[in-house]
Amino acid sequence: MLLKSFQISDYRSVHDSGEVEVEDAKTLLVGVNEAGKTAVLRALQQINAPSDTEGFSALRDYPRSRYTEVQRGERSPDDVVVARATFRLTDADKALVIEHSPLSTDVEVLTVFRYLDNSLKWNFGHARLFAVQDDIEKDLARLRAHLANRTDTGEVVAALDALNTGRSATAPLNGVFATKLTAWLAEAYPLIDEDDEKEEQRFDRIKGHVTLAVSVAAAGKAVRARIPLFVYYSTYFTVRPRINLAALAAREAAGDIDVEYDFGNLCLLRLLGHTAAELSELAAGEPRPENYRGGAGSAEYQTAMTDRQAALDDRQYRLNAASVDLTRSIREVWGDESVQLRLVVDGQYLKVVVVDDIGVEVELDQRSEGFRWLVSFFVVFKAQARDNLANAILLLDEPGLSLHALKQQEFRKTVSRxxxxxxxxxxxxxxxxxGTDELDLVRIVEMTDRTTGTRVHTRMVVDDPRSIYPLQIALGYELAQSLFGQSRNLICEGLTDMMYVEALNIAFTDAGKGLRTGVSIVPASGASKVAYYATILVSQNLKVAALLDSDQAGNRAAAQDDLVQLLTSKKILRTKDYCSPTVSHPEIEDLLRETLVRVARDDMGWDVTATATAQPHRPIIDILTKEVSGFSKFKLVRGFIRWIGSHEVTDLTADEQAGVAKLLAAINKALV
Structure with a gap:
């Protein structure tokens, strides 16, 4: 199963995060310091945290400013949902549900609720958890009539009448009533004419509905066992350069482990497959001959020495294998093929040392903070991967923060892997x-004030402009790197326009009708700024074209004398030339009008089909803006990117295919 969405509430700085959609592979939570990103991840982990993870505590985790609500009994921990997660079930999950509950063919998702008292509840979304009286009313009446027509069934019929008295059509078939009705069915079954196939089938239908609640509960239990483990990692989980094995073993024995301090060390030991006590005992020294009858010549002493040597060899092989594996991972991100990591035991100390390009060994704490972080990350990740990390959901809190900017970019590739x-x-x-190619994966985390608390947005329009500052910097950096990197450049009005063109280009390139290679698509952050971007690019002797919407802003930009002189009218492309002629003042979205109507309905639940059909002249963005509360152009383009990624070009309408092909051909011609 895959995490589809989640919502956090009543946890530390988070009063209500809002519904947060999660991508199938990678999702980014972006926000300033103190926005509440860690709180969101920590609470989310509790959906299915590792067994040694500390659970919720009302005193520690309920929003402190409102803790009196708990003290006065206004809020009970067993009634406070802190984390809610919805999972999309795979075909294997659905098959498991059907195996336990054959009538549950409508199950698509599993929603899990983790409460402040650490209890867990669940449901199958809008799918039925139990049947109601109306589901069996007709079959039960006909079965009663069948039994009443037979002899010696008076008591059974009377028992059914007594059981059914006062039952409304919406009364649930669960609990005590379901138990009693199941017992009655067992008593009534021998009285059914065994040659009457209709009544046999009727009996089976009734029993299926009555036992639905029990079978759904069994299905829920089976599917819940498949919920992925939520593994959290933060910079606090650091591998120490020198681990005192005896001291760590003593803390473990006394139950005095400091999770934040010792977690990285314990992961390193798990990676080696040894406990601190085992390595400490092995480092204590050789067996002493005087402890054996017969001394050094005894068979027992010789066996002990042989066993010790085998244990030392096993330790060395494990240390070497782990060192090689970690070195390989570090080199991929660090970009230095000469760097080597070694794990060595020196008496009661397990040391992590780094060998540089001239063969000098230094302990890990003598390297940079970024390098230490990278080593710690791979140790913790690989140690947990040996156990139950398969299909787990990884929650990484500020990964790579101490890495150099270029190495952060490299580490981003590691996260993608x-x-x-x-x-x-x-x-x-x-x-x-x-990455600028990952903007559709971004969720903005912000906290404008403590009374509102942490909120998570799936749109770029936020209350605090600082929240999207990292994205602006990322775009600025990418623009600075690529602005003059391509000889051919297409300027779009904005970010969503760029995303549409890029997505369509990828799809149509696969069909042999995309843009020529080496075309850079540049978003101008508004139609009014297209001329400025064109000026900069043209001054560098680059080939430039512009794509403008045919709305008022686009018309004003296209009429600017400076832009016309710079590019000439042949290189200023207008959406009206490629969209349906019935649309008045079309924007780029109208190039994909019918498909976007379907995507908005099926993917986002925004059904404007009737209005779009009745008003074909009206721009689709105008319809969505007016009829959909909280409409986001950014969310719509993300939905389209997902759609086009799983469909063929031929799944677009014929008019859309023709319009897009014509637009891409015009761009190629303008940039000759």
Whole structure:
């Protein structure tokens, strides 16, 4: 199953995060310091945290400013939902549900609720958890009539009448009533004419509905066992350069483990497959001959020495294998093929040392904070991967923050590799941990004031402009790197326009009708700024064209003398030339009008089909803006990108295919 969405409430700085959609691979939580990113991840982990993770505590975790609500008994911890997660079930999950509950063919999702008292509840979304009286009313009446027509059934019929008295059509078939009705069915079954196939089938239908609640509960239990583990990682989980094995073993034995301090060390030991006590005992020294009858010549002493040597060899092989594995992972991100990591045991100390390019060994704490973080991350990740990380959901809190900007970009690729097998949700406020090709994966986390608390937005329009500053920096950096990197440049009005053109270009390139190679698509942050971007690019002797909507802003920009002189009218492309002629003042979205109406309805639940059909002249964005509360152009383009990624070009309408092909051909011609 895959995490589809989640919502956090009544947890530390989070009063209500709002519904947060999660991507199938990687989702980014972006926000400034103190916005509440860590709180969101910490609460989300409790949906299915590792067994050694501390649960919720009302005193520690309920919003402190409102804790008197709990003290006065106004809010009970067993009635406060802190984390709610909805999972999309796979075909294997659905098959498991049907196996336990054959009538539950409508199950698509599993929603899990984790309460402040750490209890858990669940449902199958809008699917039925139990049947109601109306589901069996007709069959039960006919079965009663069948039994009443037979002899010696008076008591059974009377028992049914007594059981059914006062039952409304919406009364649920669960609890005590379901138990009693099941017992009655067992008593009535021998009285049914065994040659009457209709009544046999009627009996089976009634029993299926009556036992639905029980079978759904069994299905829920089976599916809940498949909920992915939520693994949280933060910068606090650091591997120490020198681990005192005896001291760590003593803390473990006394139950005095400091999770934040010792967690990285314990993961390193788990990676080696040894406990601190085992390595400490092995480091204590060789067996002493005087402790054996017969001394050094005894068979027992020789066996002990042989066993010790085998244990030392096993330790060395494990240390070497782990060192090689970690070195390989570090080199991929660090970009230095000469760096080497070694794990060595020196008496009662397990040390992590780094060998540089001239062969000098230094302990890990003598390297940079960024390098230490990277080592710690891979140790913790690989240690947990040996156990139950398969299909787990990884929650990474500010990963790579201490890495250099370029190495953060490299680490982003590592996260993408992790996301091939595990869903990843990570928080950051670094622009270098956000790729410009990942903007549709971003969720903005902000807290404008403590009374409102932390909110998570799936749109770029936020209350605090600082929240999207990392994205602006990322775009600015990308623009600075690529602005003069291509000889051919297409300027679009905004970010969503760029995303549409890029998505369509990828799809149509696969069909052999895309843009020529080496075309850079540049978003101008508004029609009025297109001329400025054109001026900069043209001054560098680059080939430039512009794509403008045919709304008022686009018309004003297209009429600017400076822009016309710079590009000439042949290189100023207008959406009206490629959209349906019936649309008045079309924007780029009207190029995909019918498909976007379907995507908005099926993917976002925004059904404007009737209005779009009745008003074909009206721009689709105008319809959506007026009829959909909280409409977001950014969310719509994200939905389209997902749609086009799983469909063929031929799934667009014929007019849309023709319009897009004509537009891409015009761009190629303008940039010859």
């Amino acid at each position: 992790l996301a091939e097998d595990n869903q990843v949700v990570y928080s950051t406020h670094s622009p270098f941990m956000v």
